[in-house]
Amino acid sequence: MNMIAEIDEKLVCYHCGDECPDESIAVEDKHFCCHGCQTVFEILQDNNLCAYYDLNDNAGVSLKAKNFEGKYSYLDEGDIVAQLLDYQSEELSKVTFYVPAVHCSSCVWLLENFNKIKKGVITSRLNFIKKELSLSYNPANVSLKEIVELLATLGYEPLLNLESTDKPQQKNTTQRSLILKIGVVGFCMGNIMMMSFPEYFHLDLKNSIDANYQKFFLYFNFILSLPVFFYGAYDYLTGAWISIKENFKKTTDVFSVDIPIAVAIITLYGRSVYETFVNNSAGYYDSLAGLVFFLLVGKWMQQITYNYLSFERNYKSYFPLAVKVIRENIESYMNVMELKKGDTIFIHHQELIPADAIISKGKGMIDYSFVTGESDPVSKNVGDVLYAGGRQKGERLELIVQKPVSQSYLTQLWNNEAFTKEKVMPTTELANLFSKYFTVITFTIATVAGIYWVFFEPSLFWNSITAVLMVACPCALTLSMPFTMSTTMAIFGRNKFYVKNQGVIQLLNEVNEIAFDKTGTLTESNSDGQRPARVSFVGSELSEFEQKLVKTLTMQSAHPLSKMIANSLNIKGGKALPIDYFQEFQGEGIEASIAGNLLRLGKSGFVRSAINKEVKHTHSFLEINGLLIGYFVIETVYRKNWQTMLTNLSKNFKLFILSGDNDADKEKLAPYFNENAVYFKQKPQDKLNFINQEQQKGNHILMIGDGLNDAGALRQSNVGIAISEDIKVFSPACDAILDASRFGQLADFLKFSKTSLNIVKASFALSLVYNFIGIGWAVTGKLSPVLAAIFMPLSSISVVLFAVGLTHLFARFRKL
Amino acid sequence: MSIIFFLAIAAIIVAGGFLIAFIWATKDGQYDDTYTPSVRMLFDNPVKSPESKIKKDE
Numbered sequence: 026m027n028m029i030a031e032i033d034e035k036l037v038c039y040h041c042g043d044e045c046p047d048e049s050i051a052v053e054d055k056h057f058c059c060h061g062c063q064t065v066f067e068i069l070q071d072n073n074l075c076a077y078y079d080l081n082d083n084a085g086v087s088l089k090a091k092n093f094e095g096k097y098s099y100l101d102e103g104d105i106v107a108q109l110l111d112y113q114s115e116e117l118s119k120v121t122f123y124v125p126a127v128h129c130s131s132c133v134w135l136l137e138n139f140n141k142i143k144k145g146v147i148t149s150r151l152n153f154i155k156k157e158l159s160l161s162y163n164p165a166n167v168s169l170k171e172i173v174e175l176l177a178t179l180g181y182e183p184l185l186n187l188e189s190t191d192k193p194q195q196k197n198t199t200q201r202s203l204i205l206k207i208g209v210v211g212f213c214m215g216n217i218m219m220m221s222f223p224e225y226f227h228l229d230l231k232n233s234i235d236a237n238y239q240k241f242f243l244y245f246n247f248i249l250s251l252p253v254f255f256y257g258a259y260d261y262l263t264g265a266w267i268s269i270k271e272n273f274k275k276t277t278d279v280f281s282v283d284i285p286i287a288v289a290i291i292t293l294y295g296r297s298v299y300e301t302f303v304n305n306s307a308g309y310y311d312s313l314a315g316l317v318f319f320l321l322v323g324k325w326m327q328q329i330t331y332n333y334l335s336f337e338r339n340y341k342s343y344f345p346l347a348v349k350v351i352r353e354n355i356e357s358y359m360n361v362m363e364l365k366k367g368d369t370i371f372i373h374h375q376e377l378i379p380a381d382a383i384i385s386k387g388k389g390m391i392d393y394s395f396v397t398g399e400s401d402p403v404s405k406n407v408g409d410v411l412y413a414g415g416r417q418k419g420e421r422l423e424l425i426v427q428k429p430v431s432q433s434y435l436t437q438l439w440n441n442e443a444f445t446k447e448k449v450m451p452t453t454e455l456a457n458l459f460s461k462y463f464t465v466i467t468f469t470i471a472t473v474a475g476i477y478w479v480f481f482e483p484s485l486f487w488n489s490i491t492a493v494l495m496v497a498c499p500c501a502l503t504l505s506m507p508f509t510m511s512t513t514m515a516i517f518g519r520n521k522f523y524v525k526n527q528g529v530i531q532l533l534n535e536v537n538e539i540a541f542d543k544t545g546t547l548t549e550s551n552s553d554g555q556r557p558a559r560v561s562f563v564g565s566e567l568s569e570f571e572q573k574l575v576k577t578l579t580m581q582s583a584h585p586l587s588k589m590i591a592n593s594l595n596i597k598g599g600k601a602l603p604i605d606y607f608q609e610f611q612g613e614g615i616e617a618s619i620a621g622n623l624l625r626l627g628k629s630g631f632v633r634s635a636i637n638k639e640v641k642h643t644h645s646f647l648e649i650n651g652l653l654i655g656y657f658v659i660e661t662v663y664r665k666n667w668q669t670m671l672t673n674l675s676k677n678f679k680l681f682i683l684s685g686d687n688d689a690d691k692e693k694l695a696p697y698f699n700e701n702a703v704y705f706k707q708k709p710q711d712k713l714n715f716i717n718q719e720q721q722k723g724n725h726i727l728m729i730g731d732g733l734n735d736a737g738a739l740r741q742s743n744v745g746i747a748i749s750e751d752i753k754v755f756s757p758a759c760d761a762i763l764d765a766s767r768f769g770q771l772a773d774f775l776k777f778s779k780t781s782l783n784i785v786k787a788s789f790a791l792s793l794v795y796n797f798i799g800i801g802w803a804v805t806g807k808l809s810p811v812l813a814a815i816f817m818p819l820s821s822i823s824v825v826l827f828a829v830g831l832t833h834l835f836a837r838f839r840k841l
Numbered sequence: 842m843s844i845i846f847f848l849a850i851a852a853i854i855v856a857g858g859f860l861i862a863f864i865w866a867t868k869d870g871q872y873d874d875t876y877t878p879s880v881r882m883l884f885d886n887p888v889k890s891p892e893s894k895i896k897k898d899e
Contacts, residue, residue, distance in 0.1 A: 080884075130880045137881070153877040205867050212860045216853060241846060245853075 040066050041180075042083025062087070065179050069135070072142045077135050084131035086180030097177070097185075099347035099358035100170035108190040108360060109169065109346075112161075117147070119161045120169065122183035124176070127156045136181060143167060143175055154333045158183070187361060188342040200328065207321045210257035213249045214314035218814075220245050224307040225811055236305075243301045243308070250310040254294050257317045260324075261286050280461035282503055286320065288464070289498030296491045300810075309495065311814040316500055319821045327507040327527055331518065336525040337758050339444075340414070340436050340733060344379050348372075364426050372422040378415045381433045384408065386423035388611060390585065391415035394544060396435055396709075396733050402585050404612045414733060419583060435733065438709045443717075443741040456503055459789065467497040474804040485806035492803035495813065501792030501824035506785050508825045512832040513781040516841055521764035522774050523752065529760045532744045533778035535725040539674060540716065540738065542730035543684035543694075546748050548661040549765075550731065559662050560593035564647075564655015569596065571649065577602045578617050578624050582609055586645055587626075590657050614645070623650055626657075641689035661690070666769035671697040673772045679724075683712045685734050713737035729771075733757055746771075773841060780835050788828040795820035 036045035039055040040062035050057040052070075057063040065085060069077055077084060099105055112119040127136070132151070136158055139149040145167030150159045158181075162172065176183055220242045265287030271277045290313065297308025335342075350359040351369040361379040364370070369385065372378055378391070389405035396414035405411060411424065413433035430436060438444075471493040478485040510527035517524055524530060541547055567575065572594050579591035581604065607617040614627015625632050625648040632646035634653040643659040674680060681702045682694060688705040695703075704715065712728075716738045719726045728735065728742035731749065736757040739745030747759035748768060756762055763771070799816060802808050866872070 076884075130883065133877060133880045134884050151877060152874045153880060154874065201867055201870075201872065204872050205864060208860065208863045208867065212856065212863075216856060219852070220849070238842070238845065241849075245849065 037083065038062050038085075038087075039078070040083065040085035041087040042085075043087050058087070061178075061180075068142065068175075068179065074135065074138055074141065077131050080131040080134055081129045084129055086126045086128075097170050097173050099349070100168070100173055102347065102358040105347050105358060105360055106169045109185070111159075113164075116163055116165065117161055118164045118169070119159065120172075122158045122160070122173075122176070122185075123189070124151075124156050124158050124181045124183050126181050127151065127153065127158075132181070135179070139176075142179075143172060146172065156333065185346050186342050187340075187344040187346055188338070189346060190360065191341070203321065203325050203328070206257050207318070207325060210253050210314060210318045210321060213253045213257075214311070214318050217246050217249050217253075217310045217314050220249070221307065221311050221810075221814070225814075240305065243305065246308065246310045247298065247301050250294070250297065250308075250313060253310075253314045253317050254290070257314075257321060258287075258290050261290060261317075261320065279457050280464060282456040282460040282499060285460050285464045285467065285497070285499050286503065288467075289495055289500070290316065292491050292494040296495065307810045309810050309813050312495070312810070312817045315814070315818045316498060316821075319500060319504060319818065323504040323507045326511045329511055329514070330526055331523050334523055334752060334762060335756075336760065336762070338756065339439055339736070339758055343377070343414075343733060344430070345377055348379055361430050364429055366426055366428065368426040370424050370426060372417045372424060374417060374419060374421070376417055378411050378413055378417065378424070380413050380426045380430045381428045382411050382413075382424035382426045384411060384422060385425050387420050389417060389422055390419040392418055392585075394732070406611070418585060435709070438713070438737045441710075441713060441737055441741075443713060443737060456499070456506055459502060460499060463497075463499055463502070467494065470497070470800055470804065474806075477804075478806060482806075488808075489804055489806035492806060492808040493800055496799035496803045496808060496817070497796050498817070499792070499796075500817070501795060501821045502789055504821055505788035505792065505824050505828045509781050509785045509788065509828040509832050512829050513778065516777070516832070516836045517774060520770065520774070520841055521752070521767045522761065522770070523763075524761040525759070529744060530778045530781060532725075532760070533727070533775055534782050536678070536727040536744060536775065538679045538681065538719060538724045538726040540681040540683050540712075540719075540726055540728045540742070542712075542728075542732070542735050542738075543682055543690065544661065544686050545731035546729055546735075547667055547682075547694075548663050550750060558589055558659045560589055561658050561660065562647075562655055563658055564653075567654070571654070572596050573602060574619050574622055574624055574649065575626070575647065577604065577619050578607075578615060578626060581607045581617065582615050584609070584615070586643065586659065587615065589659055590626075590645065593657075624648070641687070643689075663693075664765070664768050668697070670769045670771060674775075678727075678775075681715075683707050683715060683728075683730075683735075683738065685709075685712075709734045709737050713741045716741045729763070731756070773839065777836070777839060777841060780839075781832055784828055784831045784835070787831070788824050791827055792820065792824045795824070 036048060036056050037043070038045055038058035040057055043058045045056050045058045048056060050060060050063050052063060052066060055066065057066065062085060069075055107113060110118050110120050124136070126132070133153055136151045137149055139158075139160070140146040143162075145165075146160060146162045148159075148161045151157070152159075158176075160172065162169075173183055173185070223239070223242060261283050264281060264283035268277075268279075268281035268284055272280065293309045293313040293316070297310050297313065300306050300308040344361060346360065347358045348361050348364070349371045350357060350364065352359075352365070352367075359368075364380050370379070370382065384405055384407050386407065388407075389409065389411060390402050391405055391411060392402045393412070393415045396412070402418055403415075410427070412435060413430065414435040471490045474489045474493055475486055478489050507527065510530050513530050514524055514527060517530075524533075544550075573596050576591055576594040576596055579587040579594075582588075602620045605618040605621075607615070609615050610627070610631060614625060614631035616623075616625045618624070626645055629646055632648045632653065634648055634651065644656045645659075646656045647654045671680065675697060679702070680698055682698055682704060684703075684705050685707050686705060691703065691705070704711075707715070712730075712735060716726055716728060720741070720743070725743045727744045727746065728738045729746045729748055730736075730739055731747060735745075735747075739747060739757055739759045744761065745759040746761045746763050747756035748763050748765055749756045750765045752762050752764055763774075799808075799820070802812065802816075
């Protein structure tokens, strides 16, 4: 009973649903967890938009610890604004933002009513799946900076980075044209079937009523079949033609599956036209339209992907859009791509260094973990070189740029040829492999049947040949692949493993080696890209008072290690201890006199009494009143189940570690990896080269990584999987994104991809059975149009149902 | 029986009208975002802007 009462008493923020620390922040009877949330509520109340809270309880985005002061100053710069806008004129500007915080229907409602909150905004439209907000506004009344700041205040901070200036390409056009084709062919198919009704019911119009009626239906079907053949089937016909030409030129020996399809389509059409105009009897238009319709639907299935995920990101989506620059004594904000050697730039706490530069003022504490995989921040002083990609923690830095962004140490990786050529996706390779034999066998059967009838019943010669070619269409064959694969994709997606396209599932099959990154992949990281660490103390156990002393000491310092140690010491209550003296020695340690005790914490040289013992992990010695107490060890935390997963995988795959970090964890990893399969201190380029070497040996290698330092290896590998705590935030270009919480299931995913390929093969076999039955009828020369119209779609549908059903069944069986 | 010609042609014309509507919708981008409209239709009345509310109060 007590429990329930306690829960009821909890104060929950009216805006974001977080727990409120106290009752201090409130408007009327509504409580808020922070002033940010209260501000949003007041803005909404003033604008009569409180329906926001009626749609979903506590719909808001928490605004704790958010500070936008000066963050968007660069949006005052006309040039930078112009790069962001989609359209610009004196009265109207259009802009599209990516807003990662969008999560519920309230968000849609509020953002689409944005024009009610901000004067000057004309229209506001949100694409929920893509989280894209399209705004149009009058630049005379409102500036882009005001809009962005208000959005950020409301909790919908748009993501602005270097990539935002790349205008989105029109990729909707291919999808639209496919949908159009499906619609048009579907229309023709339905109407052809309607016009074929007399035929279906064996109404012998020709003899019983009037030949004119029959001709009317025939010609109508002919007209309706024109768009099917010339528009709907266009891609298959040209695809086949190109493949034939390439085969003649000997540039390839792959027989595209388009060829047997095109043969069937052309025979169906040719025979139908012949029947219509020469024999005045029904053609196979309905079979033709059905065939093309199913093929197009299969094609549409094939290109389905997760369009709210980005698989193509490069360093640009990690880099800031603009930076404050002094060039020739003029201070301004500039797009980082325009930086030149000699420019002075300013970097604040938590900001990213956009170009290789030298420190001219300030002390750097740079976190390179995302770029190099090194887990500890590096301290840098005036005159030191900083490489692009590091994140400053601490005070403001003044830097002098040494190289333009595109030529920096990090971004050079993207000049590698692995990034310039597209990965080959074997979407139809299996079907193509099949199609050569298929075509040859079909033609052989057709010829044999033809020769047979020449001798026994010459009138059936053409009938039997064309019937064989028509019925032996590998339609079911080409459909089973996209349907099985897209079902597999959906099952993977349900398990938070998002593959880029269907080809990736096939590539997963061929994998025989797996390379892991260590930092952030095997070890944990959180969605801010920071790595949580376990702090432990080695030495005599600390008393409560000593713990309190250390906590007081470490609270004084802004050094990341001090913060980690302070957080790890969990002492409650008590009076704060008086600090008589405190000093921080940069790069050495900290010293303080607290409540009459002299404490020193730092490196072994700094803490003089420290033994010269080699500790591989990051560590810090502690000395109280001249006596060495012990040392703190900061270890990275490995993911849950990482050991079982590696043991499972090592049965079937050769495993490697490619880490940018030092070899502190070597012993920990030793049981799961071969001695010569663990590589430390790997630069991004080294990783890429290693993958390339393995591929030269004929291996198919899967790379799993999380950071920019893995980008090259992910791209070069056969399958690159990016692991991510939050799939909506940055992950480098890859073939698949795996949610970190499902890391342990990797082996299951690999296994299931094999299963689904086997299902495809089984449905190939089934469709072959259908083909044999069909050909059995066809060789006798008695394939009537009605029989074809029933048999052909039926075989396709049953193969698709078989493939999809089996995939679901296996997924349930494997508990995926 | 000749009414069948008229019926068949009329049926095609009606269906053709829907086909044209479909082509129009596709080219207009209705199939680019198939999710948001399903959320959008649940919102009730258009929100009155604050100015009009003030006027009412007066």
